[in-house]
Amino acid sequence: MSFTEWLDRNRDQVRELAIQHADLCLTAVVVAGLLGVALGVLAHRSRLATAAAQAGTSVVFTVPSLALVGLLIPVTGLTRDTVLVMLVLYALVPIVRNTIAGLRSVDGAVLEAARGMGMGPVRLLLRVQLPLAWPVILAGLRVGTQLVLGLGAIAVYVTRIGLGVLIDAGLARFGMPNSVNQALAGTLGVAVLAVAFDLAWQVVGRLTTPRGIRA
């Protein structure tokens, strides 16, 4: 059976798994985004906190994803939550890093002038620092999203959700009829989601980046 034929027959299952996958990853990105920007904002002011936040998030990268899952299972069990926590932890790495880098890249003269005009710290953050750091933060969110979409495929080892289900099944039955089609559908599905999410980020970026600082 050709790939398109196979896809046509299993359309409903593929669509459902893709939606699960997208839902899982979107949730992870939103949570990691809020958490990561908040952490970055808190950390960027002090060199020590910056170092701590960066070291903390980097440690996540050094732990193999399956090992991380293994560590989490005793706490959250074989649930979607375990996967979610793992994905959030990974997504935090680029988001926190970029938030800190973005905030630090804001021109000191701009901050001094804004302060000199009587902007307090909260106003400064919301009206000056975050808007100016936004393109860099956005880049972190994009990288985090890609990371989460790829890693989302290993959710299947915890609980049977997401496009990983197709990849896992295809590989497990390798050599059997349609096993390649199945694995290919899972892999391509992730790629399509990745492209779609990235396009979405580009639209968001376009709409939210002030014209004065657009590249």
Place this chain on the structure above:
Amino acid sequence: MPDRTDAGRPMLRLRELTKRYRGQDRPAVDRLSLDVAAGELMVFVGPSGCGKTTTLKMINRLVEPTSGSIELDGEDVTHVDPNRLRRRIGYVIQQTGLLPHLTVGANVALVPRLLGWPSARVRARVDEMLELVGLDPAEHRDRYPRELSGGQQQRVGVARALAGDPPVLLMDEPFGATDPLTRERLQNELLRVQAEVRKTIVLVTHDIDEAIKLGDRIAVFGERSRLAQVGTPDEVLGRPADPYVKRFVGAGASLKRLHLVRLDAVPARPFPTARVTDDPALVRDLVVRSRSGSVLLLDAAERPVAWVAADDLTPLPADLAGVGLPATATLTAEATLHDALDVMLGTDGAGVILVDGDGRFRGVVGLDEVMAHVARLHAESRRHDVAAAAALGSAEGAA
């Protein structure tokens, strides 16, 4: 030159102001006391690292003083809420610090918005300020800072600092990053704006020429904010308080003083003139009889057109249009002796033509008149030096 206003009440009083940065054993600013009168443009000048910026930033509390006090318009502001204070003090820095993600209009509107002005008033104020600094509001209001030239950005910085109508304006090397031509234009504009708004301005520079040009008074800083001299530009140039100031003011102090003398301070010579429409033969008679051997031709509106000499009139032309050397070296009475000298050296040294605001001929200023004035300045300085030496001598004698 700007008039002195130190007779007025002080708008700013700095008392024993001291800043000791953490981890430094010597204070960056050490017990500095200084008054700045309302409406006065005070320039801080001094070598790098002498604490000019630190002093300036203590006034708007971007740097918290270690000790000492600051009074703004009679009120002790050393411990008031800095954000409120800063909305009453305009701040202009060299790098402009315009918010790049906001339009020019929004940048100018920042402080008025922080002050809670109604939006119609804010809008009107933005346009008023842009006009004040010579930017067409319709054309520039909706642009982003990066779409402006450096000089235009600096103008927006000034407009923004003035928008909240603060009584005090602090400027830290506002024109330091611009090319000489732009810098001169911005300096002239600042003087024009200041004549209009009469703010109390403290401006930092390390360019003594800029200080001389802009300052009603100059504070010459030495090491660690020691105030070596505070005085009018003429005092600092003509009667430097000590060898340090003398060295800082540099060679050519007498040349620099020419910046401070307006052309109307020296007598302009009358000069034989004729109309372009006059009979060439009559003009030739005039030339022959004139002491300088030339006559200045004026047009119907009495504006200088050309110098004509006997050579230009032999053979006698049918009419005087296009005859002679074009008379381009004109200056108004607001120009300085320095400008005049510059023009004279640039042309053939004959002299500059003094015109009024409408370009009408008023007289001629020659090298002789300028030199006579320089000689007077020199004599004054020498008298001062002799007096100072005498005072020093008697002080030493007493000790």
